[in-house]
Amino acid sequence: MASSKFPARALDIIAFFPLMTNSITYSGLNRKICLAPMMDYTDRHFRYLMRLISKRMLLYTEMVHCGAILFGDRDRFLAFDSIEEPVSIQLGGNDPKQLAECAKIAEDYGYSEVNLNVGCPSDRVQSGQFGACLMANPQLVAECVAAMQAIVSIPVTVKNRIGIDKHTDYDFLYQFVTPIAQAGCTTFIVHARKAWLQGLSPKQNREIPPLEYEKVYRLKQDFPGLNIIINGGITDYEQIDVHLQHVDGVMIGRKAYDDPYYWRDIDHRYFGIPRTDISREIFVKQYADYIQSQLSNDVYLKHMARHILNMFAGQPGAKVWRRFLSENINNRSSGIEIIEQAMDLQLKQCA
């Protein structure tokens, strides 16, 4: 038997070489901690920031509609920095052929997973008959998943709600998952709220229907072979620890955007990497280097700097930092000096 000083399994190799993780393409994606897809928020710039904070969490893009990929400016929707890897792309659509085509294009761009949106309740999405309303048509979702899986070698996953409208019983969720799992989907990310398709805005649909974590736990019990990732209302490590006793992973949305620095311990707590005590200022500095490089590619400062408005959340000087940035990043000619000036102001408040 060939002897090696290195661990044999792919995931062990990743654990052994933590700094190499981003450059390895591997099918055994670790979804223990995921960043939620959030339209207008989890663009490539925010994902870059989160990758500075955690080398290991799996990052999801905003939902990208198939039409944007097939008929729009593809690079604008799909290009990303390799430091972000692994990244999962979330697709919106309901046409198996188009979804398959987009999944293949996404795979070629270097995405590590394709996720299908079956949770968005917005009017616009409903009028296109995709998103959460697809929960009423699990057979079609199964067809979409099967078509994508047939053409790509990266995993195809689904993000769904626990129910829609009057379909609130657990059996509805069970019946939804069954044919899709039979079609070969092994990972479901479940936002533990139902969606009201009429009468509530997307924002209200993230707040008003109650969280029902027990249903997601039950799904894992009934389908122990599936990867079940829980999402909705998760705001601290203690909650994560509880969820991980029941399911395979957690997905964090708003709390990641509202307080990105809070999550700096993820790699240590959940991936066994030695704790690094990187300050907010250092992350800002690292992100500023990225901003600088993107400015020279003609990216506006505001598209990048808006993502660090919450970097000092809860800290002295947070208000000054936010206000100064908000007032000064919108000018087309604004450069990196705005970040430096904001840092100076923030530091003075702490002195």
Ligand SMILES: Cc1cc2nc3c(=O)[nH]c(=O)nc-3n(C[C@H](O)[C@H](O)[C@H](O)COP(=O)(O)O)c2cc1C
């Ligand atoms: C501004 C915003 C945009 C969102 N956009 C998407 C999206 O594009 N696709 C999706 O599946 N979910 C989207 N969501 C829902 C989140 O992925 C997540 O399911 C929800 O916010 C609950 O998680 P949280 O309580 O951790 O925020 C969005 C949420 C927010 C706040």
